[in-house]
Amino acid sequence: MRQRYILALDQGTTSSRSILFDQDAAIHASSAEPFEQIYPQPGWVEHDPEAIWRTQRSTAERVLTEGGVSPADIAAIGITNQRETTVVWERATGKPIHNAIVWQCRRTAGICDQLSAEGFGEEVGKRTGLVLDAYFSATKLMWLLEHVPGARERAEAGELCFGTIDTWLLFNLTGIHATDYSNASRTMLYNIHDLDWDDTILARLSIPRAVLPQVRPSSGVVAETTAFGAPIPVASLCGDQQSALFGQAAFDPGDCKNTYGTGCFVLMNTGDQPIDSNHGLVTTIAWGVDDTVEYALEGSVFIGGAVIQWLRDEMGLLSSAAESEEVAAQVPGAGGVYLVPAFVGLGAPHWDMHARGIITGLTRGSGRAHVVRAALESISFQSADVLRSMVADASAEIPRLRVDGGAAANNLLMQHQADVLGIPVVRGQVIETTALGAAFLAGLAVGFWPSRDALRGVWQADRVFEPTWEPERRDREILEWTNAIKRSRLL
Numbered sequence: 491m492r493q494r495y496i497l498a499l500d501q502g503t504t505s506s507r508s509i510l511f512d513q514d515a516a517i518h519a520s521s522a523e524p525f526e527q528i529y530p531q532p533g534w535v536e537h538d539p540e541a542i543w544r545t546q547r548s549t550a551e552r553v554l555t556e557g558g559v560s561p562a563d564i565a566a567i568g569i570t571n572q573r574e575t576t577v578v579w580e581r582a583t584g585k586p587i588h589n590a591i592v593w594q595c596r597r598t599a600g601i602c603d604q605l606s607a608e609g610f611g612e613e614v615g616k617r618t619g620l621v622l623d624a625y626f627s628a629t630k631l632m633w634l635l636e637h638v639p640g641a642r643e644r645a646e647a648g649e650l651c652f653g654t655i656d657t658w659l660l661f662n663l664t665g666i667h668a669t670d671y672s673n674a675s676r677t678m679l680y681n682i683h684d685l686d687w688d689d690t691i692l693a694r695l696s697i698p699r700a701v702l703p704q705v706r707p708s709s710g711v712v713a714e715t716t717a718f719g720a721p722i723p724v725a726s727l728c729g730d731q732q733s734a735l736f737g738q739a740a741f742d743p744g745d746c747k748n749t750y751g752t753g754c755f756v757l758m759n760t761g762d763q764p765i766d767s768n769h770g771l772v773t774t775i776a777w778g779v780d781d782t783v784e785y786a787l788e789g790s791v792f793i794g795g796a797v798i799q800w801l802r803d804e805m806g807l808l809s810s811a812a813e814s815e816e817v818a819a820q821v822p823g824a825g826g827v828y829l830v831p832a833f834v835g836l837g838a839p840h841w842d843m844h845a846r847g848i849i850t851g852l853t854r855g856s857g858r859a860h861v862v863r864a865a866l867e868s869i870s871f872q873s874a875d876v877l878r879s880m881v882a883d884a885s886a887e888i889p890r891l892r893v894d895g896g897a898a899a900n901n902l903l904m905q906h907q908a909d910v911l912g913i914p915v916v917r918g919q920v921i922e923t924t925a926l927g928a929a930f931l932a933g934l935a936v937g938f939w940p941s942r943d944a945l946r947g948v949w950q951a952d953r954v955f956e957p958t959w960e961p962e963r964r965d966r967e968i969l970e971w972t973n974a975i976k977r978s979r980l981l
């Protein structure tokens with residue numbers, strides 16, 4: 491009998507979810523479960539790795555039961571995960587030696603400052619495509635090896651395993667210690683040109699090779715798992731943002747996606763060429779399929795949908811995030827009001843940690859609807875700033891922008907995004923693009939889908955937003971926005 495589903499395990503920062511996709515890439519069933527966020531000190535964030543595995547496994551079991559699907563009906567499992575979060579465990583027992591250090595955790599900022607002061611940032615950029623920052627796994631692993639008694643010696647002796655969350659889940663599912671190219675490229679330990687762990691960085695951070703996982707293709711059977719009964723092949727591993735790019739069927743150079751969540755993550759496929767950024771974007775491996783690696787440029791907006799949360803929770807202007815669309819639609823435009831949500835400084839391409847939020851252009855006639863509209867527009871203006879940097883770095887035009895994430899449901903925001911960019915914005919039918927990407931990668935590996943062309947065929951648009959502004963209007967709006975950004979940096 492032909493197996494009918496792919497099971498995607500989507501391990502996120504605040505919840506674990508499992509989704510069953512059918513041959514048409516439609517969701518058959520899904521299940522999610524949150525887990526505890528641990529804040530041992532201000533600026534520090536940890537997860538319990540056992541809780542991650544427990545919630546991931548229980549959502550997978552639940553989705554099978556609730557979907558009325560037996561493990562024998564699953565062609566493959568695909569894994570996608572919160573990136574950079576770092577776990578170290580005992581190879582012999584599978585027991586973690588410490589909580590996972592989460593990507594958001596700033597405990598190693600001091601180490602990074604020191605390494606930067608010593609001029610190591612340039613080496614890091616050249617080798618890994620990243621900026622030297624506490625966000626990536628390298629200094630988190632270094633911290634664990636330094637602070638857990640005996641860890642470095644045990645790591646050198648091969649008794650410990652390091653992994654990002656894909657690796658942790660794979661180890662629990664199959665006993666194999668491996669990661670994929672996309673996750674490896676976020677560790678700040680991986681040379682994205684040589685496609686190997688980087689000896690210079692390992693030596694500088696005193697990280698033994700023996701602790702590192704093998705690097706595998708993002709799409710390909712690693713092993714079978716019997717965690718759910720009958721054996722099922724685990725056939726893909728991919729970091730969440732790269733997986734979303736794949737789930738958008740953004741397979742060609744120049745293809746771009748933006749995920750509108752708490753922040754926004756913009757990725758552009760740059761094909762087999764890693765492109766260095768002159769605008770503070772990072773270069774990353776999109777995925778490795780067969781023996782070919784493809785690259786992406788990535789930029790993020792720190793405060794995206796979170797500005798709407800802020801209007802709701804702190805300012806009391808909205809009762810729900812979704813209400814923002816209806817309120818903003820009460821006025822034809824923001825009436826010259828600009829809101830720059832630089833609550834935690836500004837990311838790419840401005841990189842100003844000292845900028846702070848502002849609202850400009852207020853008049854006696856400005857009201858709630860104008861402010862809400864300006865807040866929504868700030869999400870698309872900031873995303874457009876990142877996209878313009880990508881266009882400049884890649885010297886390529888972007889034909890269209892594919893969108894996903896919670897705030898992509900907002901039609902007014904998507905229309906403004908198309909207007910500001912002057913290109914169509916395409917929203918897919920499946921909003922769970924991250925999980926869909928993992929399913930696509932796994933499905934390709936086992937022949938569930940025969941080719942990327944077949945995936946292009948099953949990928950369905952929900953709605954296309956066409957740009958409506960004349961170029962003069964677009965230029966004027968961007969100029970006003972840029973002036974507002976300048977003011978936010980003078981505070």
Ligand code: ADP
Nearest residue numbers: 751752795796798799811812895896897899900
């Ligand atoms: P994350 O995965 O980062 O938690 P989601 O993809 O679930 O985020 O998106 C949630 C974010 O999107 C929240 O910040 C919320 O304020 C915003 N959001 C959700 N729905 C809408 C909407 N209809 N309009 C505008 N913003 C929205």
